[in-house]
Amino acid sequence: MRNEYTETSAAQRYDSARTLPSETKSLWLEAVRSAIPDGTVKRVLDLGCGTGRFTSALAETFGCSAVGVEPSTAMLDIASTGGGANVLWKRGDAGNIPLEDHSVDLVFMSQVFHHLPNPERALDEINRVLTPGGYLAIRNGTREHNPQLLWLRFFPEASEIEEARTPFARDITAAVTRKHFVLISYQTINQLFAKSYPEYFEKISRRGLSALIAISDKEFQDGCEELQRWIAQQPHHVAVYEPVDLFIFQRG
Numbered sequence: 001m002r003n004e005y006t007e008t009s010a011a012q013r014y015d016s017a018r019t020l021p022s023e024t025k026s027l028w029l030e031a032v033r034s035a036i037p038d039g040t041v042k043r044v045l046d047l048g049c050g051t052g053r054f055t056s057a058l059a060e061t062f063g064c065s066a067v068g069v070e071p072s073t074a075m076l077d078i079a080s081t082g083g084g085a086n087v088l089w090k091r092g093d094a095g096n097i098p099l100e101d102h103s104v105d106l107v108f109m110s111q112v113f114h115h116l117p118n119p120e121r122a123l124d125e126i127n128r129v130l131t132p133g134g135y136l137a138i139r140n141g142t143r144e145h146n147p148q149l150l151w152l153r154f155f156p157e158a159s160e161i162e163e164a165r166t167p168f169a170r171d172i173t174a175a176v177t178r179k180h181f182v183l184i185s186y187q188t189i190n191q192l193f194a195k196s197y198p199e200y201f202e203k204i205s206r207r208g209l210s211a212l213i214a215i216s217d218k219e220f221q222d223g224c225e226e227l228q229r230w231i232a233q234q235p236h237h238v239a240v241y242e243p244v245d246l247f248i249f250q251r252g
């Protein structure tokens with residue numbers, strides 16, 4: 001199935017456009033680790049792993065093995081240049097996960113939920129591959145936070161896309177708990193995304209966000225020019241933070 005990350009050029013831009021400062025990445029890993037009892041995760045699935053920016057780090061955090069599953073060959077090709085002996089990469093889709101029943105103790109999905117064409121089917125598959133009592137961690141933007149995303153002010157067409165497809169937090173909770181999961185932890189993390197406005201512009205202009213890939217080149221260029229003009233009026237050393245939600249569910 002095609003998505004914005006199927007194209008090789010989009011996959012190649014992804015890491016430089018979306019790299020998280022190391023402190024931000026550590027914050028996420030610690031938030032997931034601290035919600036789950038020690039010693040319960042022997043194998044983790046990073047579902048929709050993209051270029052694998054969390055996959056090996058999850059294996060390290062939990063001292064376990066990891067498998068990254070991703071539908072885009074272009075993203076997976078980049079992911080598979082990294083990872084150690086305890087990390088396996090597989091091409092596959094959330095609607096048809098290429099793993100055995102009850103074979104992972106934690107499924108981690110970062111910024112994937114809003115891309116799912118059929119969340120119900122994906123949740124059935126997640127249920128199938130999880131061990132009884134296993135965990136599902138969802139890291140995702142939610143619609144209530146869209147007004148706080150600076151870039152959306154400059155790209156109206158991308159903003160429309162985000163408004164239409166980004167779930168509210170309650171939508172994610174309702175969809176997952178309907179499948180007999182229990183919500184054990186929920187928080188919004190205001191993550192550091194760029195240490196200054198010029199760094200922020202650099203990242204946005206690399207066009208790694210899927211809504212920016214989806215709009216026309218002209219709309220993208222116009223938005224970049226507007227954003228650049230706005231940034232020129234701002235003090236440079238202001239860091240940019242973005243709210244992203246973390247849900248941890250346990251399989252009933």
Ligand SMILES: C[S@@+](CC[C@H](N)C(=O)[O-])C[C@H]1O[C@@H](n2cnc3c(N)ncnc32)[C@H](O)[C@@H]1O
Pocket residue numbers: 003005006047048049050051052053054069070071072075092093094095109110111112115116117210
């Ligand atoms: C914003 S990227 C996130 C990648 C990675 N999880 C991260 O946080 O860097 C969204 C990813 O979801 C993948 N994706 C889209 N539809 C999917 C599906 N139906 N099942 C699994 N992954 C999917 C895309 O190919 C893309 O790599």
